[in-house]
Amino acid sequence: MKTTRIGVVAPSCPIDGDVVDRVTARAQALYGESAPEIRFHPQCFLTHGHFAGDDEARAKALVEYASDPEIDAIWFARGGYGSCRVVETTLPRLGDAARAKQWLGYSDAGSLLGALYAAGFANVAHGPMPADIRRDGGEAAVDRALDWLVERSTDALEPNAARERAVAFNMTILSNLIGTPFQPDLTDHVLMLEEVSEHHYRIDRTLFHITSDPAIRRVAGIRLGRVSDVIENDRSFGYEVDEIVAHWCAVSGIPLLGTANIGHDVENRVVPFGGA
């Protein structure tokens, strides 16, 4: 199976036109004449306060592309905040065409990825997004995402995810799915977690929450991705991030399996939910 048409929608915040040009150029550079069409929905460029259009505009664009049988994959444009606002309204509108597609994104998009996986969607993956092109060295991240979307290249995979039944989430995003109908059943999954721009005490509290949930305690183990740009607090926390994760794994009895090559950076690799 080869992906020939990728649809990009922005369920959180908008992107600029330069992302389109630069990502399209990467596809050309990688695949030449057989490059996939990357169709950026006009909704990606709307602005409504914090968001790429109001809730209904974002939901409508998502449902439109997800329902289009000519589109093989849905690629979320970027993170930020806002995906959770369209979860409850879009899920009931997604049918078989949506289930057949590959879905890719991370960070805030995890609200939708998690909900899709909870709803039984088989082709959901954590991985780089178009807006990653703006990072220093971001071409490598976008190339990796395209490799996965177009050819399911195993080179794009997080190494452990190539052989483990894994999922990957931003810690805060997963925390905010717990107890909702959108929380996926992660029994026997390896749970890869990453975080960005939070204080130590918030990371600690989020891990209290995640690891205290009886459903999460049924995971096979946790792997720690990168936790970057930790925010300085007015008082030192006293524990580093790896100590915090080890603490909550010990309290909860969840095995700490090691690290995962994921995070808010250009090294971030693809983790297909439920196994490659």
Add this chain to the structure above:
Amino acid sequence: MKTTRIGVVAPSCPIDGDVVDRVTARAQALYGESAPEIRFHPQCFLTHGHFAGDDEARAKALVEYASDPEIDAIWFARGGYGSCRVVETTLPRLGDAARAKQWLGYSDAGSLLGALYAAGFANVAHGPMPADIRRDGGEAAVDRALDWLVERSTDALEPNAARERAVAFNMTILSNLIGTPFQPDLTDHVLMLEEVSEHHYRIDRTLFHITSDPAIRRVAGIRLGRVSDVIENDRSFGYEVDEIVAHWCAVSGIPLLGTANIGHDVENRVVPFGGA
């Protein structure tokens, strides 16, 4: 019933000695010779990184005072962060003497208050804490807490809580209890929510989480307390806090009942969990 001895412990961060002096002076001023003894556990002054002593020191002090039949009430010293770290280890160690006591606090202490209420403790209340004495005009907050602890004065109550079956939580703290064994059953309760020092988008995400939980959707309604010191974001959110709350109430079908006189300030009033 008259409270004669109040035990103060600090399950999150430490307090300074001036809080002891100033709070003790308020009790003397209010009650003279019949003033309650306010016993500050030495643990309140420990420091261990972010915390008032390590997890075991904080848990041990809490269990010690909660188990002491000579102490009528447990008053949490202050907020900050750390109560959730001692919930799972202290709950199994709390017996009948602990259940008989009045418990008072708010903010981070909500992790413990919520867990105690979930465990069937009958005398759990949201309200001012000793460290509030350091706020400008904080004497009024401490006097109100003492009025409740010593005499169950109805003057101390949040007006709606005097006639409604209510609970009160910091939004973020309640969010981090959802799905855990420490989440209380709030069916048919009025849920009062307050927040401090968060961005609009975080408040929005937290309310997505709270109102998306099917158990929370069984509340009688939500009342909005004060949301103070909202942090400026690099992009304007586009909705004010009252619009955010109205949005999630509309989505979830939870009635928005109005405001609540609670918050991180000296006006913060007492809300006995489950009714006055």
